Amino acid sequence: MKLNLDRSLKTPLYLQIRSQIRQLILTNELPCGYQLPPERKLATLLGVNRTTVVNAYHELVADGLIQSHVGKGSTVNSLQTIQHSLEGSSKTIYSEEQRVPIQPISWQNFYTSQSERMHNPVLASILDEIGSEDQISFALGSPAGEFYPLKELNEISQVIIRPGNWKAFEYASTIGHYPLRQYLETWLNRQGIDTQPQEILITSGSQQGLDLLTKVFIEPGDYVVMEEPSFLGAIGVFKSSGAHILTVPMDEEGLRTDVLEQILSRHRPKFIYSLPTFQNPTGITMSLERRHQLLKLAYQFHIPIVEDDPYSELYYENKSLPSLKSLDMHEHVIYLGTFSKILFPGLRLGWCVAPSPLLEQLSLAKQHIDLHTSTTTQWIMTEFCNQGLLDKHLPLVRGHYKHQRDAMVAALEEFAPEGLSWTIPAGGYYLWCELPREMKATALLTKAAEKKVAFVPGSAFYVNSGGRSWIRLCFSRHSALTIREGISRLCGAITELLNQPHLGRKTQQPRFSEPLV
Amino acid sequence: MQYTFAERVTHMDSSAIRELLKVAEQPQIISFAGGLPAAELFPLEEIKESYYQVLSAKDPSVLQYGATEGYLPLRQEIAAQMGMKGIMTEAENILLTNGSQQGLDLLAKLFINPGDVVLLQNPSYLGAIQSFQSYQANFMTIPTNKAGIDENALEVLIKHNQPKIIYLTPTYQNPTGITFTTEERKAVLRIARNYRVPIIEDDPYSELCYDGQAASPIRSFSTDDEVIYLGTFSKTLAPGLRLGWIVGGKNLIAKLVIAKQGSDLHTGTLLQRATHYYLTHFSPTEHIEKIRHAYQCRRDLMLSELKKAFSNKALWTEPTGGMFIWLTLPEEYNTLKLLPKALATNVAYVPGTNFYVNEKSHNSMRLNFSNPSPAQIQQGIKLLAKIL
Numbered sequence A: 001m002k003l004n005l006d007r008s009l010k011t012p013l014y015l016q017i018r019s020q021i022r023q024l025i026l027t028n029e030l031p032c033g034y035q036l037p038p039e040r041k042l043a044t045l046l047g048v049n050r051t052t053v054v055n056a057y058h059e060l061v062a063d064g065l066i067q068s069h070v071g072k073g074s075t076v077n078s079l080q081t082i083q084h085s086l087e088g089s090s091k092t093i094y095s096e097e098q099r100v101p102i103q104p105i106s107w108q109n110f111y112t113s114q115s116e117r118m119h120n121p122v123l124a125s126i127l128d129e130i131g132s133e134d135q136i137s138f139a140l141g142s143p144a145g146e147f148y149p150l151k152e153l154n155e156i157s158q159v160i161i162r163p164g165n166w167k168a169f170e171y172a173s174t175i176g177h178y179p180l181r182q183y184l185e186t187w188l189n190r191q192g193i194d195t196q197p198q199e200i201l202i203t204s205g206s207q208q209g210l211d212l213l214t215k216v217f218i219e220p221g222d223y224v225v226m227e228e229p230s231f232l233g234a235i236g237v238f239k240s241s242g243a244h245i246l247t248v249p250m251d252e253e254g255l256r257t258d259v260l261e262q263i264l265s266r267h268r269p270k271f272i273y274s275l276p277t278f279q280n281p282t283g284i285t286m287s288l289e290r291r292h293q294l295l296k297l298a299y300q301f302h303i304p305i306v307e308d309d310p311y312s313e314l315y316y317e318n319k320s321l322p323s324l325k326s327l328d329m330h331e332h333v334i335y336l337g338t339f340s341k342i343l344f345p346g347l348r349l350g351w352c353v354a355p356s357p358l359l360e361q362l363s364l365a366k367q368h369i370d371l372h373t374s375t376t377t378q379w380i381m382t383e384f385c386n387q388g389l390l391d392k393h394l395p396l397v398r399g400h401y402k403h404q405r406d407a408m409v410a411a412l413e414e415f416a417p418e419g420l421s422w423t424i425p426a427g428g429y430y431l432w433c434e435l436p437r438e439m440k441a442t443a444l445l446t447k448a449a450e451k452k453v454a455f456v457p458g459s460a461f462y463v464n465s466g467g468r469s470w471i472r473l474c475f476s477r478h479s480a481l482t483i484r485e486g487i488s489r490l491c492g493a494i495t496e497l498l499n500q501p502h503l504g505r506k507t508q509q510p511r512f513s514e515p516l517v
Numbered sequence B: 001m002q003y004t005f006a007e008r009v010t011h012m013d014s015s016a017i018r019e020l021l022k023v024a025e026q027p028q029i030i031s032f033a034g035g036l037p038a039a040e041l042f043p044l045e046e047i048k049e050s051y052y053q054v055l056s057a058k059d060p061s062v063l064q065y066g067a068t069e070g071y072l073p074l075r076q077e078i079a080a081q082m083g084m085k086g087i088m089t090e091a092e093n094i095l096l097t098n099g100s101q102q103g104l105d106l107l108a109k110l111f112i113n114p115g116d117v118v119l120l121q122n123p124s125y126l127g128a129i130q131s132f133q134s135y136q137a138n139f140m141t142i143p144t145n146k147a148g149i150d151e152n153a154l155e156v157l158i159k160h161n162q163p164k165i166i167y168l169t170p171t172y173q174n175p176t177g178i179t180f181t182t183e184e185r186k187a188v189l190r191i192a193r194n195y196r197v198p199i200i201e202d203d204p205y206s207e208l209c210y211d212g213q214a215a216s217p218i219r220s221f222s223t224d225d226e227v228i229y230l231g232t233f234s235k236t237l238a239p240g241l242r243l244g245w246i247v248g249g250k251n252l253i254a255k256l257v258i259a260k261q262g263s264d265l266h267t268g269t270l271l272q273r274a275t276h277y278y279l280t281h282f283s284p285t286e287h288i289e290k291i292r293h294a295y296q297c298r299r300d301l302m303l304s305e306l307k308k309a310f311s312n313k314a315l316w317t318e319p320t321g322g323m324f325i326w327l328t329l330p331e332e333y334n335t336l337k338l339l340p341k342a343l344a345t346n347v348a349y350v351p352g353t354n355f356y357v358n359e360k361s362h363n364s365m366r367l368n369f370s371n372p373s374p375a376q377i378q379q380g381i382k383l384l385a386k387i388l
Helices: A013-026 A039-046 A050-062 A079-091 A113-117 A150-160 A178-190 A206-217 A232-240 A257-266 A288-301 A356-370 A375-386 A389-415 A441-450 A480-499 B007-011 B016-025 B044-056 B072-084 B099-111 B126-134 B151-161 B182-194 B250-264 B269-281 B284-310 B335-344 B374-387
Strands: A066-069 A073-076 A200-203 A223-227 A244-248 A271-274 A305-308 A333-338 A350-353 A430-434 A470-474 B094-097 B117-120 B138-141 B165-168 B199-202 B227-232 B244-247 B324-328 B364-368
Touching (some): A050 A066, A050 A073, A113 A232, A113 B099, A113 B250, A150 A375, A150 B044, A178 A200, A178 A375, A200 A356, A206 A232, A206 B250, A223 A232, A232 A244, A232 B250, A257 A288, A288 A305, A356 B126, A375 B269, A441 A470, A441 A480, B044 B269, B072 B227, B072 B269, B094 B250, B099 B199, B099 B250, B151 B182, B182 B199, B284 B324, B335 B374
Parallel strands (some): A223 A244, A223 A271, A305 A333, B117 B138, B165 B199, B199 B227
Antiparallel strands (some): A066 A073, A200 A350, A333 A350, B094 B244, B324 B364
């Protein structure tokens, strides 16, 4: 293959490369299946940047002339395929004057390096959640819809949306509705967190809190420390920011502070992300001693802690241990909370508590991201809380969820095949189970889908690899009866797979259409 | 403790102007500074009924997690409405956002590497400038001449600088109120297409047309997906809802969905359900007709007041739609320096310099006519003339 580039031309080099290769393919000098030289090699040969060749190849792929496979390089397509795409391009737009064919934009050439790092836990995985009625899903970490206070919310919305109350529909301050921040101040004070409204930012769910912190703190290449396994929404955001994620294992007391100390003596992370109470996915609660050790290390090495705390009010035994934020005497902890797990997620309301200089920076970032969280929604939630309905709701769901947790444990005791083990969390949403004989959770997923039961495979909660034979089961969403039926199906699937280990090794995985949380 | 922030934090502009204009929120001040629709025209009865209906249906899914793309029937309804603007599209091409500001942020996240060039109008919408800035974009501006866009200069500029993206508010622009002609729209599209630069078309105001229909959106001329369209309910329904949408190619939407999922999972479910109910059970077009009429009167009034108070002393745009008039004073004036004096006289505006990315002009200001009442417009323009 011989190409001649003319640098005196105004045509960009990548387009020259593209059109010459195109010519060679169309004249059949490069036949079907012909292996194009690797990008780096061709770049050296032609004395151009590698990206120039990459762009040229991208264009040729978009033209339907070649195909590229990671690891295998690029090959010329069959005449049939080429014919087809040339016919397709008869629709190609001709600009009014030049009559030059214009190809559609190949969007991937325009994306940022950050967007290449975004991956989708929804599409990359799993599970048909809404698909069939008779499916029992333990996958989505959501409250039980049957306890949603629809009637109360309806009455409240009628009060808020009254004639003349335009304020509830206008632009509002980025930091959030003041009465809601006031309510949260009192609510958090009761949980031992000493704070004030100017240290509370209302977010569009706590996922946005994570996004804001990432935007404000993380440069590509920065270090972030987190427990492993951990919340997949946090892993996703940190990864897409280009951070190096350093992971710390856990034991029954939570994050291993001895390992953390080793890490901090070698690296200087931007922050330590932790979900210390009823952790997602393991259900582990960090012991009080560990909490103090963690704070001590943060002070010693001068590293902020991001404490994610969606579940601590959902305790089923004793009241939860004090949060890191409430134990923090030196303003090292940034605290994320949400209404999503304790009430309902559809309003998308959360909050971030941070020292006021940092909070101002986070508010500024939020202003650029979405101006502010929905005014109407914040007004409705404020009224809900001020009427004491949150305080009324919590004991109700605690009772139900405890009962559901017990039902799931009882069902496992009844149906579990030998070798299946599980945790019994003192609060939160999840049981964390290890499958027998290193069975792969992804293989089980397919088998389980046949039996119309779903869960999240453990590997979703790992930064790199790991958790392959673990699964997360959420017990908050279904009644005790449904839970028993679902666990029975799941254990049936495990038993079948134990008896036919060759099955389900590589099969089509069903798709998931709601965000995984 | 001392925090080590990311480099981009230094590019997040807190804009001193916002601080200054906080004063403008005081009740005695007549504010031409905001970009607000008139609150007394919000269709509260209809919205109230919509919330009532969706919350009465005994369907807990109105408070449940939802798809990141948004509530499907709402996306279908928006797709249908887009059709009336000449944009033929489907629900699969639409992503719901927390207002169009989030659309801008997601697009900036997806497209802007530090140092990339964004080509935009000068002046431009402040929120867009700040959003691109926070991703460390560099700016170049659309060249204009007396007739409007200078096509030849634009082509040369794009050819030599290879911008990553073109950002435009072609209809009743914020802050100037200027509208591109159909020829200009086609020309920008042709050039952008030739050099393969995607266009972001921000279109919050086109429903607010006072002298006949607005020109068709640029996306309506596009046969491919090179134009990404941003829409919002902020001006036609209420801004506090925070609901907007992006229309784009299916591949692009798929990528944006991933970005939005990391940002906030999805836009509020209840809000989307209630808005869908409103759009399908009431007559949004009648409501828009109503606000059109009210704003048209206010525009006419402001223009005639300006003529009385400023003829021969200033120049101003005569927008055929939108919310803003752009007033330019003689060279020797500095509208930023005049602002404290104006505030002391109980009238507020936004100094023009805030909307420029380069070649700032110091002698212009943005005046909003949709929010102040007719009486306030009369009095406010007189006060403004007095301080000059």
